[in-house]
Structures are given as structure tokens and as C-alpha cells.
Amino acid sequence: MGINQKEIEKKWKDSVEENLKRFPERKETFQTSSEIEVQGLYYPENDSNYLEKLGYPGEYPYTRGIQSTMYRSKYWTMRQYAGFGSAKETNKRFRYLLEQGQTGLSVAFDLPTQIGYDSDDSMSEGEVGRVGVAIDTLHDMEELLEQIPLDRVSTSMTINAPASVLLCMYIAVGEKQGVSTDKLTGTIQNDILKEYIARGTYIFPPKPSMRLITNIFEYCQQYVPKFNTISISGYHIREAGSTAVQEAAFTIANGMAYVDAAIESGLEVDSFAPRLAFFFNAHNNFFEEIAKFRAARRVWARIMKEHYQAKNPKSWKLRFHTQTGGSTLTAQQPDNNIVRVTLQALAAVLGGTQSLHTNSRDEALALPTEESARIALRTQQIIAHESGVADTVDPLGGSYYVEELTDKIESEIEGYLNQIRDIGGAVAAIEEGYMQREIHRTAYETQKRIEKEEEIIVGLNKFKIEEEVNPELLKVDEELERQQKSKLRKIKNERDNDLVDSTLKQLKWAASQNGENLMPYILNAVKAYASVGEICNVLRKEFGEYRSN
Amino acid sequence: MQKIRVLVAKPGLDGHDRGALVIAQGLRDHGMEVIYTGLRQSPAQIAKAAIQEDVDVVGLSSLSGAHRTLFPKVIEELQSMNAGDIPVIGGGVIPSEDIPFLIEKGINRVFTSGSTIEELANYINQLVVPANSQVAKKISHIGIAVRSIKNTLPFYTETLGLSLEGLEEVESESVNVAFLKIGDSRFELLEPTSETSPIHTFLEKRGEGIHHIALDVEDIETRIRHLSKNGIQFINTEPKLGAHQTSIAFMHPKSAHGVLFELCEEGGGEEA
Numbered sequence: 001m002g003i004n005q006k007e008i009e010k011k012w013k014d015s016v017e018e019n020l021k022r023f024p025e026r027k028e029t030f031q032t033s034s035e036i037e038v039q040g041l042y043y044p045e046n047d048s049n050y051l052e053k054l055g056y057p058g059e060y061p062y063t064r065g066i067q068s069t070m071y072r073s074k075y076w077t078m079r080q081y082a083g084f085g086s087a088k089e090t091n092k093r094f095r096y097l098l099e100q101g102q103t104g105l106s107v108a109f110d111l112p113t114q115i116g117y118d119s120d121d122s123m124s125e126g127e128v129g130r131v132g133v134a135i136d137t138l139h140d141m142e143e144l145l146e147q148i149p150l151d152r153v154s155t156s157m158t159i160n161a162p163a164s165v166l167l168c169m170y171i172a173v174g175e176k177q178g179v180s181t182d183k184l185t186g187t188i189q190n191d192i193l194k195e196y197i198a199r200g201t202y203i204f205p206p207k208p209s210m211r212l213i214t215n216i217f218e219y220c221q222q223y224v225p226k227f228n229t230i231s232i233s234g235y236h237i238r239e240a241g242s243t244a245v246q247e248a249a250f251t252i253a254n255g256m257a258y259v260d261a262a263i264e265s266g267l268e269v270d271s272f273a274p275r276l277a278f279f280f281n282a283h284n285n286f287f288e289e290i291a292k293f294r295a296a297r298r299v300w301a302r303i304m305k306e307h308y309q310a311k312n313p314k315s316w317k318l319r320f321h322t323q324t325g326g327s328t329l330t331a332q333q334p335d336n337n338i339v340r341v342t343l344q345a346l347a348a349v350l351g352g353t354q355s356l357h358t359n360s361r362d363e364a365l366a367l368p369t370e371e372s373a374r375i376a377l378r379t380q381q382i383i384a385h386e387s388g389v390a391d392t393v394d395p396l397g398g399s400y401y402v403e404e405l406t407d408k409i410e411s412e413i414e415g416y417l418n419q420i421r422d423i424g425g426a427v428a429a430i431e432e433g434y435m436q437r438e439i440h441r442t443a444y445e446t447q448k449r450i451e452k453e454e455e456i457i458v459g460l461n462k463f464k465i466e467e468e469v470n471p472e473l474l475k476v477d478e479e480l481e482r483q484q485k486s487k488l489r490k491i492k493n494e495r496d497n498d499l500v501d502s503t504l505k506q507l508k509w510a511a512s513q514n515g516e517n518l519m520p521y522i523l524n525a526v527k528a529y530a531s532v533g534e535i536c537n538v539l540r541k542e543f544g545e546y547r548s549n
Numbered sequence: 550m551q552k553i554r555v556l557v558a559k560p561g562l563d564g565h566d567r568g569a570l571v572i573a574q575g576l577r578d579h580g581m582e583v584i585y586t587g588l589r590q591s592p593a594q595i596a597k598a599a600i601q602e603d604v605d606v607v608g609l610s611s612l613s614g615a616h617r618t619l620f621p622k623v624i625e626e627l628q629s630m631n632a633g634d635i636p637v638i639g640g641g642v643i644p645s646e647d648i649p650f651l652i653e654k655g656i657n658r659v660f661t662s663g664s665t666i667e668e669l670a671n672y673i674n675q676l677v678v679p680a681n682s683q684v685a686k687k688i689s690h691i692g693i694a695v696r697s698i699k700n701t702l703p704f705y706t707e708t709l710g711l712s713l714e715g716l717e718e719v720e721s722e723s724v725n726v727a728f729l730k731i732g733d734s735r736f737e738l739l740e741p742t743s744e745t746s747p748i749h750t751f752l753e754k755r756g757e758g759i760h761h762i763a764l765d766v767e768d769i770e771t772r773i774r775h776l777s778k779n780g781i782q783f784i785n786t787e788p789k790l791g792a793h794q795t796s797i798a799f800m801h802p803k804s805a806h807g808v809l810f811e812l813c814e815e816g817g818g819e820e821a
Contacts, residue, residue, distance in 0.1 A: 111562035111613055115589075123589070126618030127562050200564015200588050240567045327567070331662040364662050366614070366644050440570050447571045451665045460663050473644050478617070548587055 005051055012056035016068045023073035030391040038391045040072050057393045061301040063294050064394035065352040066317040071390035077355035078380045083108030083132040084367050085480050087143035090133040106156040108132030114201040116162045116536025119484040128481040136488045136531045141169040151179045155186035161203035163190035164212050165535050168523040187228035187277055193254040194233045196430045198240035206427050208543035214265040217272040219519035228277040238281035239327045241443020244288050245409055248296045249416035250435050257426035269308050273315035282344035283325040290396055291405035293351030299413050322348035323357040329364040333459035337361040342379050349383055350396055356380055366473040495529040503528045504538050511542035553677050554604040558586040558595040563613035575666030596626035599635055605677040611641045621654035634774055636676055679771050685764035689813040690735040694751050694760040698727045698740045705729050719792045724748050726792050761809040769796050769814040
């Protein structure tokens with residue numbers, strides 16, 4: 001063993017000790033079923049490449065994971081995305097999931113909320129409460145979070161263009177519960193770039209959108225320091241049809257664009273970078289997925305340390321949430337999806353994810369029923385408590401195949417990053433349509449391979465059966481749209497409308513001043529019960545709207 | 550022949566357009582002209598685009614669950630713009646139990662997850678272009694205007710030796726009809742029952758004689774759409790109920806070099 005490795009090994013062992021004080025291991029000893037002892041980590045001696053490429057877990061470049069003991073101390077957060085219909089109904093599902101042992105909340109919003117329209121807007125017709133919960137005003141948010149202690153539960157919100165508005169509502173509810181902002185934990189997705197690329201819930205053009213995002217970074221660093229201010233998402237890029245490499249590469253490119261924008265706005269890299277989080281997909285090609293996570297961690301660490309010169313190791317760490325691949329699920333023989341989800345979830349765990357959502361078997365057909373959502377959660381619990389894969393860190397580290405694949409993916413990611421840099425960065429590449437074209441090309445090739453049966457999807461193009469695809473599905477009450485509209489009308493009548501007007505006027509002024517941070521203005525409007533649509537309309541007037549070509 | 554023109558549209562706020570984009574490209578590779586609307590289109594915008602682009606078929610894609618509201622709205626908008634004849638098909642995440650509802654609202658067909666582009670392209674082809682380029686396999690009948698069936702009938706039954714199949718009144722045309730079978734075809738003797746009957750007008754202008762030739766077609770609506778698209782004018786573009794529960798439509802003689810042709814679909818034809 002070289003001197004260097006010995007020193008670093010000692011440093012790693014110290015950090016393990018340090019970590020164990022805060023997060024003791026789950027068991028006194030870990031054993032296989034044959035009572036063979038399982039160590040926390042297996043690693044080579046006398047391997048000159050090891051430190052350079054892998055390093056110890058919790059140590060740069062984090063190929064093996066961002067914590068020294070990983071799941072030996074604490075499992076990943078099991079976080080199921082949920083939300084449908086009214087705030088009250090969703091609140092019931094949340095409380096059910098928390099009772100079932102889920103450890104964090106994840107809120108799905110309906111499309112009008114995500115695109116900044118009120119439920120009574122003509123654009124919202126037919127969409128209210130469909131794919132998530134409808135939130136118009138603070139009143140809905142209060143119902144959504146009723147009896148959920150915000151100082152103890154972390155909440156992830158899938159909200160992008162109006163992320164600032166929903167975060168302000170969350171802060172306001174916390175205040176009413178007596179929870180100060182510095183105790184709030186959770187994540188807002190707040191990743192507008194992938195909306196232009198793949199997901200489609202954009203409102204404003206890139207420039208003012210990036211301003212809103214950096215405003216959030218700045219505000220949270222000061223007042224909501226434990227909140228993840230962005231979840232830079234490859235998930236939707238993958239769902240739109242990209243390869244694993246494209247997913248990782250475009251996500252990292254977007255991440256760099258956010259870092260650039262924040263630095264340009266005058267923030268110091270280590271002041272916001274530790275709160276950046278990522279969100280990846282897990283598809284079926286088992287080892288490729290694991291290698292993707294490991295490669296992404298290594299690439300991001302190098303970029304943050306070497307390119308952006310971040311000094312705080314927390315800025316180097318790529319922390320990520322994973323969701324299993326919705327587009328891999330089939331409407332045919334839906335129970336087969338449980339097996340797909342299991343493989344994908346296992347890949348995410350072996351890839352070192354920090355939190356995980358497992359999809360429900362019926363998601364190719366509709367929103368999941370309670371029973372399907374429970375099976376999905378149980379899948380994670382079985383992996384955690386029964387399989388033993390969480391008992392040692394990065395169990396596939398050192399596998400010839402996985403390491404080779406990790407290296408290869410890393411170099412292909414770098415190839416894409418160079419190309420995007422030559423175009424002028426992620427924002428320019430999106431405006432030019434480069435990423436969209438790349439993803440579409442892959443999506444179309446995939447479809448052709450499936451139709452030619454070069455790619456086999458069990459139950460879809462092979463091993464088919466005659467079936468009535470008619471399992472019990474979750475239905476969203478069609479009455480809900482009407483009820484939500486009348487609720488909104490009532491709030492608009494009862495609130496102090498002069499106060500609403502004056503807070504919106506102040507917001508309008510602030511939006512026209514480039515140097516103003518919009519967060520305090522939005523918070524004031526939210527507290528006066530101004531609606532998501534009203535706030536976004538003020539900003540639409542000032543910022544304009546994005547149109548894709 | 551002209552390329553089939555397809556409008557692929559995303560109604561509502563749903564941003565998932567992988568399916569729409571893949572289908573657009575796939576149909577292009579099947580030789581069709583595809584116009585993609587982009588995201589967030591209202592039903593009215595979609596109907597307007599369908600008319601402006603003069604498309605043969607509209608494909609709607611939705612994954613958000615709003616299909617029950619938005620798909621029928623597109624049909625309504627097309628109808629209100631006098632373009633109800635443009636067929637509309639749908640796709641996306643659509644529970645099978647919703648499909649009968651959508652069909653009832655006028656969606657021609659719903660393609661859900663797992664459908665292939667091949668299937669879709671074949672369907673559109675047969676929806677827009679009739680499977681057979683020959684419009685009809687045979688002559689259904691030859692219509693002959695007479696002043697009085699009673700006086701004319703002996704010539705056909707006795708002189709020509711044909712057998713009388715039956716007599717029927719067709720209210721939509723204000724005529725009595727006598728059918729005389731000849732091989733796989735028929736003669737139809739048409740006698741006006743009132744002065745408003747087109748046969749009455751014909752007799753006044755030209756006297757007795759051959760009135761029209763009826764062609765036996767399948768899927769009359771597709772035929773009408775396709776022939777209209779190729780510049781043929783119809784006297785009635787919506788098929789109406791003819792004798793023997795057939796669906797019928799007349800081509801304008803101006804479009805057919807002086808001959809009045811009738812398209813005639815036997816049995817199973819929808820009531821007009």
C-alpha cells in the first residue's frame with residue numbers, strides 16, 4: 001500500500017468514526033444468513049488507480065457514495081410522490097403514507113398550478129386536480145399540510161415555473177404552525193431548463209426564469225438554509241426518450257447553467273452549491289443505471305472542485321433522488337411492472353441514491369390506487385430490510401464490468417458537455433433545440449426497435465396474452481373542478497382585496513427592478529391570499545411568456 | 550396521389566409530448582404530411598388549425614387525464630366550424646373504460662400505450678383512403694324515372710321477363726320505387742309521389758328515361774370524404790337513407806360529365 005493511500009485511508013476511517021457519532025450503524029454487527037460478517041466497505045490495497053478514480057465513500061470524487069457509511073447508518077429516504085384532486089384528499093393520502101412508514105412527503109401538483117393558472121382560468125378546463133393537487137391560494141396549502149408537523153417531515157414539491165410561489169406558501173404555513181424558516185426541510189424542483197427540454201410546464205422565458213431561481217438560492221441561503229433550493233432533474237429528460245448517458249450529461253449541463261447564473265448574479269459558489277440536489281431516473285438496464293449514478297457523482301465532483309473552484313466539500317457532492325422509470329411500465333399485464341420497479345429500485349440503491357420513489361404498477365393506466373402505492377412502498381422496504389444489499393457500501397465497486405461501464409459513461413458525458421459548451425452552454429443549446437433533437441432521435445429509434453422486436457418488452461411485443469386491461473383504477477371526481485372553483489371564489493370574496501392589490505403592485509414594481517429579490521414580495525402576496533394565478537399573471541406581464549418552436 | 554395530411558395535437562396543459570413527437574415522425578416515415586401543433590392548444594385552436602391546414606385526420610394526445618373533457622370539445626369545435634367530417638383519433642394514457650365514452654362523443658378510435666406506429670398508419674390509411682382504389686365493385690342499380698310504375702311495369706316483367714322484387718316508398722325523395730332484379734344488379738323504377746320530388750322535376754324537364762346510376766360502395770363516408778378531397782362535388786355530403794335501408798349520396802353531374810351517379814352502401818349503413 002502506498003503512503004498516500006494509507007494517509008487517505010486513515011482520513012476516511014476518521015470520518016467514519018465522526019459519522020457514526022451522529023448516525024450510528026443500524027446494527028451492532030452485519031451478517032449474511034450464513035453468519036459471515038459483512039464489513040462496511042471492501043476495497044483494494046496497492047491499487048494506484050483506486051484513489052484517483054474511486055476513492056473512499058464520503059471522499060472526493062465520491063464515486064462510491066457521498067457518505068462514509070451510507071445505508072449502514074441510515075437507509076435512503078423512502079419518498080412516494082402523491083397528490084390528486086383536492087388538498088383535503090391529498091392530505092389524507094399523505095397521512096396514510098406517513099402511517100405506513102414513509103419518511104418524507106412528495107407533492108404532485110395539478111397542471112394549472114404548475115403552469116400558474118387558477119382553477120377558474122379557461123386554460124385550466126378539464127385539468128383541475130387531475131395529475132396532482134390543485135393549489136390556488138394559501139388556504140389550499142393550509143389544508144394540504146394540516147396536522148403534518150413541518151419541523152419533522154421533509155417535503156419535496158414538484159414545482160418549477162411557480163416554485164417561488166409554492167415555497168412561499170410552504171413558509172407561510174410553517175409560520176402559522178410556529179415553525180421558523182430555518183427548521184423547514186425539503187426540496188423544490190425549481191428546474192426550469194428541463195421544462196423547456198422535456199416536461200413542458202414552463203411559463204416565462206429563460207432569462208427571467210433564471211432570475212427567479214437565483215432569487216430563491218439567495219433567499220434560502222439566508223432564511224431557509226436546510227431547504228434544497230433546486231432538484232436538477234434528468235428524470236423527465238429520460239422519460240422523454242433519452243439514453244442514460246444523455247440523461248446524466250444534459251442534467252449536469254443544466255446544473256452548470258444554474259451555477260453560472262448564480263455566480264453571475266453575485267453569489268459565491270460555496271454559499272449555494274451545497275443546497276443543489278439532483279433527480280435521476282432508473283430504467284431497466286441494471287448495471288448501466290448503477291454505473292450512471294456513480295459516473296455522474298464523479299463528473300459533478302470534478303466540475304465543482306476544479307472548474308468552479310468550490311472549496312466546501314459539500315459543494316462537490318452530487319446528492320440525488322431517484323424515481324423508477326414511468327415510461328418502462330406497460331399497460332399490458334400491469335402486475336409485471338412490480339418486477340420492473342424492483343429491478344430499477346435495486347439499481348438506484350446500488351447506485352447510492354439519497355431518496356427513492358418507486359412507481360406503482362398501474363401508472364401506465366392512471367394515477368395509482370392506494371393498494372398499488374402500498375406495494376410500491378413495500379418494494380423499497382423489502383430491498384432495505386430483507387435483501388442485505390444495504391449492509392455494505394457500494395457493493396459493486398471494483399467489479400470489472402461496473403467500473404469499466406462507469407468510466408465509459410463518464411467519458412461520454414464529458415463528450416456531450418464539451419459539445420454543449422461549444423454551443424454556448426445549456427441555455428443556448430436549449431434555445432437552439434439541440435438537446436430536444438438529440439432526445440427525440442433516441443426516442444424514435446427506441447420506438448422503431450420495439451416495433452421491429454429488436455428490443456423486447458415482456459407482455460408488449462413478446463409473451464403477450466389476451467387480456468381485458470381493466471384493473472381497478474383511481475378516479476378523480478369530475479365534480480372537483482367545480483368545487484375548487486367555488487372555493488376559490490369564496491376566498492377571493494372573503495380576503496382583504498385592498499391588501500392583495502397593494503402586495504401585487506409591489507411585486508410588479510420589484511419584478512421591473514433587476515436588482516430586487518422577488519421572494520419577500522411573493523411571500524407578502526401569498527400571505528394576503530393572492531392566488532398562484534394572480535401572482536404569475538403579474539410576472540407574465542413583466543417577463544413575457546415562453547413559446548417553444 | 551396527394552399525401553395524407555395529419556394534424557397531431559396536444560390539447561390542454563399536458564407537457565408530455567414524447568408520444569406525439571414519435572408518432573408525428575413515424576407517420577412522416579409512412580409518407581404522410583404531419584403538422585404538429587405544439588403544447589397547450591385549446592380545442593378551438595386545434596379545430597382552427599385542422600381547417601387551415603386542410604388535414605384529412607386529427608390525432609389528439611393526452612396523458613394528464615383531461616381527455617374526457619377535451620377530446621369531445623375538439624369534436625364540438627370542428628362541428629361548429631362545419632368541419633365535423635374530419636375524423637378525430639386519440640391516444641395517450643387513457644383507461645379502457647373511457648374509450649366507449651370517447652367513441653360515443655365522436656372520436657373514431659383510441660390508440661393506447663403499446664400500439665405501434667404501423668397499426669396507426671394502417672388505420673389512418675384506411676380511414677382516409679378507401680382500401681380499394683376502384684370506387685365500386687359493381688353497379689347497384691340503374692334508376693329510371695317513370696310517370697307511372699303501374700303502366701311501365703309490364704314492359705319490364707313481361708317484355709323483358711324480369712322478376713319484380715318489391716315496391717317501396719322512399720320518403721326522403723318523395724318517390725315510389727319498384728325493384729327488378731337483373732343478375733347482381735337491379736333496375737329501380739322511380740315514380741314521383743309529389744310535385745316536390747326531384748323525379749317530378751326530372752320528368753318535367755326531360756321526360757321518362759334513365760335518371761341515375763348507383764354504385765355499390767363500402768364505407769360510404771370515407772368514400773365521400775376522399776372523393777370530395779379530390780374535387781368531386783356532392784349534392785349531399787352527408788349520406789341519407791335510401792330504399793332497402795341503404796345509405797346513399799349523389800355526386801353532382803357537373804363533376805361526372807353529365808351522369809348522375811349515386812353512391813349506395815347496402816345494409817349496416819348508418820341512418821342519416
